[in-house]
Amino acid sequence: MKVLVIGGGGREHALCRKLKQSSKVSKLFAAPGNDGIAQIAQCAPDIKATDIDKLVNFARDNGIDLTVVGPDDPLALGIVDHFRKKKLRVYGPTGSAARLESSKGFAKDVMRRHAIPTAGHKIYDKPGPASEYLKNCDYPVVIKADGLAAGKGVTICHDVDEGEAAVKEMMIVKRFGEAGRRVLIEDFLQGEEISVHAITDGRTILSLCLAQDHKRALDGDKGENTGGMGTYSPLPQVSEEVQDQIQDEIMVRTVHAMNRDETPFSGTLFVGVMLTKLGPKVIEYNARFGDPETQTIMARMQGDLFDVLWAATEGNLDSVDVEWDPRAAVTVVLASGGYPREFEKGYKIHGLENDFGPDVTIYHAGTKRVGGEWFTNGGRVLNVTALGTDLVDARKKAYAAIEKIRFDKMFYRKDIGWRALK
Ligand SMILES: Nc1ncnc2c1ncn2[C@@H]1O[C@H](COP(=O)(O)OP(=O)(O)O)[C@@H](O)[C@H]1O
Ligand SMILES: [Mg+2]
Known part of the structure; x- marks a missing residue:
């Protein structure tokens, strides 16, 4: 094929x-x-x-x-x-089903009508009423552009001034264009955030292993939000009970909801879930695989990905199964200085010719090959994924591999997996 x-x-x-x-x-x-x-x-x-x-x-x-x-x-x-x-x-x-990701307002409407747990919210298509609300609400609040904004359309606001500034940026300055025509103001959820992936044909749900992303640029979850600086799996801190609750209250309900609304969803359903004191709640839906979650998930997936994706398009996903490598996987993103803001490209990458051994894979996110040499060509440059007997071992192998790679302005987080290891 x-x-x-x-x-x-x-x-x-x-x-x-x-x-x-x-x-x-x-x-x-x-x-x-x-x-x-x-x-x-x-x-x-x-x-x-x-x-x-x-x-x-x-x-x-x-x-x-x-x-x-x-x-x-x-x-x-x-x-x-x-x-x-x-x-x-x-x-x-x-396109209709992908609105779960491409319109946060659409997603909230689905969740409300089908009792899928998520943060309370208001939605506005004019700045005036949004400002009114911000005068009297409890802080912090989370202000989101409705549409796709390349991961930059969400601001956590601690007071009315920050709130007003965020609304202005989205609705008046129109930083995100059409995506910011409508804004959501959400209640702030406290808890640990995890990435829940499933492949579905609209009927059967094949759960993939849980993963956790590290979205902030710097160690200790400091610095700016990025596309993701590293992931790991499994998540020992998430109990079976909570996993079942996520399946029943979020994944199954979402797939059913989309069927009942006559916009059946087939493909990858990737839900950002906040583990709150009141149970797991949806932060957002994505209608595709996560990056860099996929690098970690694929390391642990045993079985034929082609068979699974084919079956999902056939509508007979119930005929396939996958196993999960009991070992742990860790992915560390090697980024270029300045990312997620301005960064330069074209720095020579050294060390890719090394033998990294069978448990380490180097993925290219933003590189360019000129002659026989490699150069940086993006903010996120390389992803180093390692399998190990447990998280400590996987992490050790990933960071040992990184020791062999270098380019000017290279930076990466040194604490991937910290929440599971603290
Ligand atoms: N209601 C919320 N409470 C607390 N944090 C939130 C909330 N909504 C979003 N966030 C934080 O903002 C990040 C980005 O929000 P998200 O809805 O995932 O938008 P996108 O990925 O499209 O930028 C989340 O990963 C989470 O850390
Ligand atoms: Mg997100």
Whole structure:
């Protein structure tokens, strides 16, 4: 089978590597891919993940049997609907179902109507009433742009001035364009945040192993929010009981809700969950795999990813199963100085030629190959994923591998997994 993966980051590198291991995958393509992915797949670097027409043509011209969508924006643009219209098989939710991620207001409405636990909220499409609310509410509050804002559309506000500033930025300055036309003001939830992934065909739910991301740039969860600085799995601090509660009250209810609303969801349902004193609550939905959660999850997944994704598109996910490596996995993101704000590209990367051993995988998130040499080409540059007998061991192996890699301005968190180890 010929498989096309859409996207070009560390997540897609991990998906490609796992798909490549399948005996059923005869040829692997990625669009745009990246120079790291190009070592295992044929890339189409000139096709952006949002160039839907070009992607449809590429899939048709190359006889692609299955397309797997990595990032959120093509899903929000309805890439799945476009592919299906052309009778091309594609893994991911339709544009209507992807609204769970692409409109936080839509998601809140689904959760309210189907009694899925989440933070209380108000929604505004004019700044005046939002300001009125901010004068008398309890702080902190969380202000969110309704639409996709590349992970920058959420501000935690501690007083009315911060609240007003956030609303102004979104609704008057229009920093996020159309995505900030509506804003949500949410109650602040206290607790530990985890990433819950499931693959679903709209009927059966295949739970993936739990993972936890570290979103802040600096050790001790300090600094700015980023796309994610590292992940680990399993999460020993989450009891069976809480896991069951997440399944029953969040995952099952969400898939049912989407069916009842006649926008069935198939694809990857990735829920950000806050473990509060009052039980697990949804922070947000994502309609695709997490990055860098996927790197860690794929390290622990045993079984054929192609079979699973194929079955999800067939609607017979109940026919497949996966096992989880009992070992722990840790992924550390190597970033370029300045990320998540301004950063420079083009620094030479040293050490990738090392033998990192069977338990370590280096994924490319933002690199460029010139001649035989590697250079940085993004804010998040490389992801180092290690398996170990337990978290301590996995972490030791990841950081030992990082010792062998260097580039100017390289920085990374040294405490990935700290919440499980404290
Ligand atoms: N209601 C909330 N209470 C506390 N923290 C929140 C709340 N909503 C979001 N956050 C924090 O803000 C981050 C980003 O919010 P999220 O809804 O996941 O938006 P996005 O990922 O689209 O930027 C979350 O990972 C979480 O740390
Ligand atoms: Mg999020």
